[in-house]
Every structure is written in C-alpha cells, then in structure tokens.
Amino acid sequence: MANKIRVATTSLAGCFGCHMSFLDIDERMLQLVEVVEFDRSPLTDIEHCTNCDIGLIEGGVCNSENVHVLREFRNNCKILVAVGACAINGGLPALRNHIPLEECLNEAYLDGIGVENPQIPSDIELPLLLNQVHPIHEVVKIDYFLPGCPPSADVFWKFLTDLIEGREPSLPYELVHYD
C-alpha cells in the first residue's frame, strides 16, 4: 500500500460545499480509496500534511492562518489545485472587499445592533483578518483550477482519475457549462 497516491484537502475561507460535492462521488469513493490515501483532510482529522501528491484547496484567503495553511500545502503537495469559485476568485467571502475592514469589524463587534460588551477580539490564538479576501493563486503557485460553485462530483472524479491515470487533466464542456 506504500505506493498509493497521497491526497490532502482543506477548506480556507470556504463553506465546505466543495468538500460535500466531492463526497457526492458516492460509491466511486470506494474505487478511489483503492488507489488513494488521504493525508491531512477534514475526512481524516490529520492536522498537518506530509509529502503528498495532490492538494485540493477550497476557499479563498481571508486571514493569516489561511496563508500558513496554504503554504504548508504548497510545500508538501506536488500538485496544488484551486477548487471552486472562492479559491479561484475569492467568491462569496470576497463580497466584503468593497467595504473597508475597519467598517466590517466596527459593525460586527462594536456598533452593530444587539452587540453586548463591544470589543474587537484580540487573542494570539485568533488569526488576524487580511484587509481583503484574495484568490489563492495570489499567495502561492497553483497548478490547476476546478471551476464551479461547487464543482460537481463528476468534475472531481474526472480530474482525479485523469491525474491518477497519468493523463493531462481536462474537463469536457458539459462539466463546466452551468446554464
């Protein structure tokens, strides 16, 4: 079993929707784990990744912890993949990019309706927010992009089977056609 392909996954500023969609490959998961071993992933609860072949990243970069996680993945994964709209463009979390961070924090923690004991959270355990949400390719080099919100289970399946079988991954039109 030492020769299994090692895959790690994580969600940064995402909603885990991409992971849910990945799980929608359903019974094909059994075929997949014949040849694949999961390293760091919400599916395994392993905290840090080590020497992987493929890293799948969901979500954009919104805080300092995201940057550290992303770098860990880049340093340990031969192939790093931006999965879904948020990883590729910032997506829904990036809607806050139009509003200065200071206003966001004031609204959420100081002046908002129903805020009790107003204060800006400050603890070294808490990652600091970046002033804007960024797509992950602005922080590390990304090798492939899987579009979709979320990419469908078939997209994951096609992409991973292509890679595993040694083909250059390509997504047919039907899989990236949304309307």
Add this chain to the structure above:
Amino acid sequence: MRQFIQDIAENNHYQATHLLQILRQIQSRYHYIPEAAIEQLSDSLNISRTQIISVIEFYSFFHLTPKGQYELLISDSITDHMLGKKDLLDYLADKLAVTVGEVREDGLVSLDNTSCTGMCDQGPAGLVNGYALTRLDRPACDKIAELINRQKPLNEWPAELFQVEDNIYKSGLLLNRQIKQGAALSSTFSRGVKETLKEIDKSGLRGRGGAGFKTAIKWQFCSEEPQTERYVVCNADEGEPGTFKDRVLLNSYADQVFEGMTVCAAIIGAKQGFLYLRGEYLHLHDKLQDILDQRRQNGLLGNNIQNAGVDFDIEICLGAGAYICGEESALIESLEGKAGIPRNRPPYPVTQGYLGKPTVVNNVETFLAAATIAVNGGDWFADIGTEKSKGTKILSISGDCARPGIYEYPFGTTIQTILNECGAVDVLGVQVGGPSGTFISNQEFERKLAFEDLATGGSFIIFNSSRNILDAVQNFTHFFAHESCGFCTPCRVGTSLLKKQMDKIVEGHGSAGDIVALEELCQLVKNYSHCGLGQTAANPILTTLERYLGLYESQLKEISFEPGFDLDGALETARRMANRYDAGAHLAQTESEHE
C-alpha cells in the same frame, strides 16, 4: 438650466443621434451632466435615461459628478512622460493645491490624467476645458495656476499657452502640392465619376488608418449597394498614442480633405458626410466650421455642386475621449449618439454603416490623397512607392529625436533613413504604429515602411538607449486597460490582468512562472477579443518579449513564487484594531524571508 437644455435640444432638432453633441454642451456649461438634465433629455429626445447614463459613463469627457470649473487634464502618453510629464503633474498639483484625480474643495479646479492628446511633438501637453495646452513647463504651470486662482476666463488666457505648431519637416507627394480649392471636383466632373474611380483604383491607394484596405474597392462596393441613402465618414479620431498627423492635415490641408470627401460622395452617391473629430482637437473645430461655410458659399458643398447635379454637405461631430471610437464601427455607433462599442463585422460599414445604410469610412489622409489623385491622376501616385504600397505615408515622429514632427516618405523608405533625417541618435528601438503596432529593435532598422513589411497608421515613437523599454510597455498596457470599451470579457478583464501582471514584473515582484503566465494571458486576450483593440492590446508585451526576453527575466526574483500583494501590509488594519504586536500578528512576504 431647463431653458438652456431645451434650447440645445431644439438646436439639435430633438435628434437622439446628436446626443454626444448635446452632452458636450451641457458638460462644458456645468462641468458635469446633472441628473435633472438627464431626465429632461430623456423626455425631449425620447430615449431612456439609462441609455443616456450609459453614454455619459462610456466617454471619458462626460461626468455624472461635478468637475472643476477649470477642468485640467494632462496627457499621459509615453511621449509626454519622456518630456517630464510626471514631475510636471506633481508640480501643478502642488501649485493648485489639488489632488490628482480629484476636484479642489472650492470646486474651482480639477486635475487628472488623460490618454494621449495628440501633441507628442510639442508636449508635455494637456487640456483645459477641452482646449489643447502645449509645451508645458514649470513657468507655464505657474501661469496656469495663477490664471485659475484669479478665475480668468479662458479667452483671456495668453495665446502662447494654446499655440499648436504644425512642425512639418519633410513634405512629399501630398504635402508639397496644395491643390486649388475645387480643382479635384472639377477634374472629377470633367473626367467623369466612374473614370475618376478608375484613376483612384489605378493609383493603388490603400486606407491610411493602418489596415490598408484598397480605397477604390471600398468606394466601389459602397456604390454598388442596393440602398441609395449612403454616407461618407472621415475618421479624424486619431487616438493612437504617438499619432498627430491628422491634427496637422486638418489644420493646414482641411480644404483638400473636405474635397476628398466630396469626390467620394460624388462617386458613391452620398448626400451627407461627417467629420468625426476627436474631442481633444476641439481647438480646430471653429476653424473647420469656417472652411465648411466658405466651401458652401463657393458652391463646393450644398445643392448642385459645381452644377454637376451632386448634392452633398458635411457635418462635424466631436468625440468625447474614447480611443475605441477610432475603430470604424464604434465610430459609427458614436455618430449615432451611442456608446462606442464596436459592432460585429461583417456586415461591414460599406453595406450597413451609419443608421444601417451603406457608408464609406476613411482616414483623413486617405481623403487628402484621393483629392490629390483626382487632380493628378492615378499614375502620378502609383509611380512612387513599392509594388504593394503605392504613394507616400505621412508619419508622426516623436520621442527621442532632434526634430519631432510630421514627415512624408515614399513607401519603401528604410527606418534608418527616417531616423537619420529626424535627428535620432543612439537609438534603442522604435515603436512603429503606436501601442497597437510593433516595437522594433536597433537590429531591424533596414526594414521598410510598407504594408508588406512595417504597416503603420503613422505613429513613430523613438526611444534612445537611456530609456527603459519596460516603462513604455507598462504605459501602453495601462493605456489599453483604460481604453477597453468593456463589451467583451477577454478584453475588459484581460487588459486589466495584463496591466496587473506587467506591474508585478516591472515593480520587481515577479518570479519564475510569471513570464509564462504573462505570455499565456497575451495570447488569450489577442485571440479571443471582439475587436482590434483587444486583438492588439498585447502587442507591446508580445513584441518586446520576443526581442528583449532577457530584460524581462532580469526583473524576476530568484524564488519560485511571490505573492501578488503585500501580505503583512494587508494585516495592518486588523493588527491595529486588535492591538496585536506579537510575532504571530505578522506575515512574511516569502517563506525564505520567514525562516
């Protein structure tokens, strides 16, 4: 205001096609287009307010919020930069106590950049309330600041601020020979219009805007259309940075240009013509209008011209600061009072142009040449030039040379000859045809000016060895991102991405994969864009990557990847608000820096 707008609308016969001209007058009076004016125009022209707003937002010279009573714009062409524009802009901003891109608090003055104003031979240049300012220097800026602060009306400003020189240094076939007013028309009528078209065909004249379509064929196609309502349009929207020959032709040869349009009208059977004059050349407007009046009085425009039974007149339409309107179908849209978004071609304007009717659109220089050919015959023209490029080309030469200005050369002339004559020494390279053209290096100066080798609309920007080519490429790339009309995604998004990627490399944040990424992006923008703007927007990068790859590579960092923004800087707000100063509250830009 109601009455003012009512009067303008009435003077324009409530025609929606005149929307641009109407908005120009409102902008010039109020320094923006007030909401109430939009509502009123919407009623009186019977078009939707959103349509009016889309036009206002499209053109750089229209604004939805007030600009200063003195609207100062400084030309951002690379040639202005080479003449010290940046320093001058800062100086002016300081003198006037105004931030670039904003209106001063008292509303008296606003200052901003604008795309090339076509004064590359006498920059740094600018515009004040639309009128061209030339040869700006610190004393001129002092003067301007004083005039503005004393609220002197523009007509009391000293004339030397507005002095525009022709700077013709070399005349040839066309510039040497001023034909007599009416001569081209009388030759045309005495020879016969069909025979005159044959002469133009024989001359081998090709469009002078750059694309080089054969003029006689275009005119013939138009004349053979079943629709009998036809139009002639002269494209004087010369927005290509580094081009200013049309400015000179319209200043000193306008009569012949109008005559060329009239010859065209006689051949194709058009009753109405338009001169689409770029907004930056507002200073020429009244003079051109006088020439048209004079031609009407002399029976060269109007009904039954020279008793030959031809009716034709010309109207001048001013643009409002949109480079894309130099593209013929965008220009026609603009003439119709709409945003200048290029149409699908085909159908070409010769079959469906202005108001859907057959229309000939030609460059200023083409009409000038046609008028001269009508007098002197086709052979006279075809004797000069190369096999595929007949006659001469009028060049706008600027940049690093002793005598920037207008030069007319026979096709087939080598670049080296041209450089020698304009006094260019120690030349690094030449941008031929403006940003959308080609950058040639000093290894290629034996190449020739011709459609079969170096085709050009006439822009010729010279760089000497003290210049950094990447600065020019960056300037051009910013230009295209600003001028993209926004209609198609490959160009709208692509030109912005090109700008971002180019900035990243020039500013020293590029790393290993960035040049490949840049080149891929260039191919995408080039191959998938809707019109010529997007298809050529990557040319500055592509033509210099091909020649100076080493220069690009020397900008790159040795690490494999560098983030596209300042990571630690992006944490600053959160750090301050959370009062965090521990090590964990910081991010290293690259990992090597971190460990």
